[in-house]
Amino acid sequence: MFVCCYGLEMFVYLMVCNFAHILCILFFLFFTLHTLMNIFIVAMGQVMQRLRFSWLGEPTTDAGSKNTFKVVLTLVLCYTFFTIFLEIAEASTGYYNTPAWIPSLRFIAGVLFTIYSIYALMKLRENVRDKYSISEQQCVGMEDLCCSMWCSCCVIGQIARHTGEYETYKGKFCSENGLAPNTPSIV
Numbered sequence: 001m002f003v004c005c006y007g008l009e010m011f012v013y014l015m016v017c018n019f020a021h022i023l024c025i026l027f028f029l030f031f032t033l034h035t036l037m038n039i040f041i042v043a044m045g046q047v048m049q050r051l052r053f054s055w056l057g058e059p060t061t062d063a064g065s066k067n068t069f070k071v072v073l074t075l076v077l078c079y080t081f082f083t084i085f086l087e088i089a090e091a092s093t094g095y096y097n098t099p100a101w102i103p104s105l106r107f108i109a110g111v112l113f114t115i116y117s118i119y120a121l122m123k124l125r126e127n128v129r130d131k132y133s134i135s136e137q138q139c140v141g142m143e144d145l146c147c148s149m150w151c152s153c154c155v156i157g158q159i160a161r162h163t164g165e166y167e168t169y170k171g172k173f174c175s176e177n178g179l180a181p182n183t184p185s186i187v
Contacts, residue, residue, distance in 0.1 A: 037153075038076045041117055044156050045072025046178035048124060050163055051131075057123030059131075069176040072120075079113045121155060122148040128159050 045055070049069040054060040086106045090098050126144045129136070136143040147155050160178060164171065169183040 037117075038080055040153050040156050041076050042073055043160060043178060044117075044121055044124065045069045045076075046176065047156065047160050047163060048072065048120075050177040050179065051124075051128065053124060053127065055120065057120040057125075057127060059127055075113070075116065079109060082109055117152070118145075118148050121152055125155055125159065128162070132162070 046069055048055065048057060049065065052060065052062060052065040053068060054064055055068050055071040055075075083106055086102055086109075090102045093099065093102075122144045125148060128134070129144070139146045160171075164179055165183070170180050171178055172180045175181070
């Protein structure tokens with residue numbers, strides 16, 4: 001009887017420890033994926049700057065696209081810091097004492113940022129297809145929206161490769177257009 005109870009206690013202990021480890025891993029993955037998605041939005045801003053598009057993915061004048069990357073980077077940083085501050089505020093109040101406005105604000109900010117990201121990427125993809133006379137292959141009429149919603153990382157990578165000569169010139173993460181200085185524009 002003693003061995004059985006000890007075994008059950010060990011099983012429960014291991015399950016609780018494993019559950020805690022799983023929560024830590026999920027928490028780490030959430031922030032890693034969150035950061036990764038924000039990096040792709042920054043890359044979208046670089047491509048918009050390179051193509052002389054506005055922060056909404058629309059073609060514009062050179063003067064209108066002068067600060068496109070800065071606007072997109074500012075949006076990403078504001079959203080990131082806002083959600084971090086809300087996480088800190090929630091942690092400081094304790095899980096069960098969290099005021100309802102904290103998760104509500106985090107949810108609203110997440111929805112608005114997601115809508116912006118999908119809309120801007122959809123318009124960017126649509127305008128790049130128009131610029132290079134690329135026809136839709138699947139989901140005619142909705143392909144830009146579908147790809148922007150479900151394959152956003154791939155769409156940003158595809159547009160970046162299509163508008164940059166990475167085989168000859170190196171890309172540069174810390175630049176406004178994602179290309180090294182003095183790289184000729186192919187657009």
